Amino acid sequence: MTLSPSFAFSQSSLSAYAACPRRFQLRHVSGQAWPAVQEVLERERMLDLARRFHHLVQQHVSGLSADPLTRAAQEEDADLARWWGNYLAHPVPGLPTDRRAEVVLSMPMGAHRLLAKYDLLALDPARAVIVDWKTAPRPPGREDLLRRLQTRVYRYLLVEAGATLVGRPFAPGQVTMVYWFAERPAHPQILPYDAAQHAEDGRTLSGMIAEIEAETAFPMTAEETRCRFCAYRSLCVRGGGGGTGEEVDLEEDEGIEPEKEEDVA
Numbered sequence: 001m002t003l004s005p006s007f008a009f010s011q012s013s014l015s016a017y018a019a020c021p022r023r024f025q026l027r028h029v030s031g032q033a034w035p036a037v038q039e040v041l042e043r044e045r046m047l048d049l050a051r052r053f054h055h056l057v058q059q060h061v062s063g064l065s066a067d068p069l070t071r072a073a074q075e076e077d078a079d080l081a082r083w084w085g086n087y088l089a090h091p092v093p094g095l096p097t098d099r100r101a102e103v104v105l106s107m108p109m110g111a112h113r114l115l116a117k118y119d120l121l122a123l124d125p126a127r128a129v130i131v132d133w134k135t136a137p138r139p140p141g142r143e144d145l146l147r148r149l150q151t152r153v154y155r156y157l158l159v160e161a162g163a164t165l166v167g168r169p170f171a172p173g174q175v176t177m178v179y180w181f182a183e184r185p186a187h188p189q190i191l192p193y194d195a196a197q198h199a200e201d202g203r204t205l206s207g208m209i210a211e212i213e214a215e216t217a218f219p220m221t222a223e224e225t226r227c228r229f230c231a232y233r234s235l236c237v238r239g240g241g242g243g244t245g246e247e248v249d250l251e252e253d254e255g256i257e258p259e260k261e262e263d264v265a
């Protein structure tokens with residue numbers, strides 16, 4: 001079984017491959033569903049809450065007033081209401097005023113496409129700010145975020161494909177990525193970009209995609225600590241039962257809405 005020609009690489013699928021080729025194969029080549037175990041139900045609950053939070057923010061960015069959204073959050077779930085309150089009380093400072101939620105950009109890479117769905121892009125003629133809302137209970141540190149494929153894919157793709165947004169490309173030095181944490185809202189991580197990192201990201205991402213496209217064996221990772229929380233561990237006989245999926249990005253399962261996609265030919 002091989003990758004579908006219509007498959008598009010995203011930060012989550014590249015992250016799955018970087019953690020374990022077998023995990024990539026199970027999820028994205030075989031389409032293997034998460035094993036249905038109790039722990040996964042809690043993961044699904046958190047995924048659902050994260051999606052609802054993203055939807056509230058999307059509605060707010062699109063112009064809905066905060067009051068009805070606050071009431072909806074309070075009626076739905078205490079965690080959701082708390083995250084929403086933190087969002088209102090601690091906005092990301094200094095964002096450009098042209099704000100667009102849930103934007104998808106993609107570009108050709110290898111025999112497939114590289115694709116990203118941005119929670120929020122805030123734009124003006126001189127700069128582009130990527131904002132990513134994170135609802136995980138333990139926010140990662142700055143060095144971890146800088147190494148993440150999400151950071152590398154999002155900033156790289158905005159430079160390469162962002163001309164479709166404003167009619168001309170952004171230079172790497174005009175791009176910043178901000179991670180905002182629902183559980184630590186007063187301490188966003190702000191990650192600027194530059195030409196040297198952009199060139200390195202291009203080499204890394206195209207090299208990874210070429211490697212995956214040529215892969216046929218998809219071996220299990222040799223680092224068994226990565227299996228500890230993996231939802232597929234029962235399939236791989238790496239520990240009893242399914243894992244919690246905690247180390248898998250909560251956004252991995254988020255669908256892409258094709259009508260929002262802004263492709264670069």
Ligand code: SF4
Nearest residue numbers: 020220227230233236
């Ligand atoms: S259980 Fe381990 S070997 Fe199997 S897919 Fe998950 S990370 Fe890879």
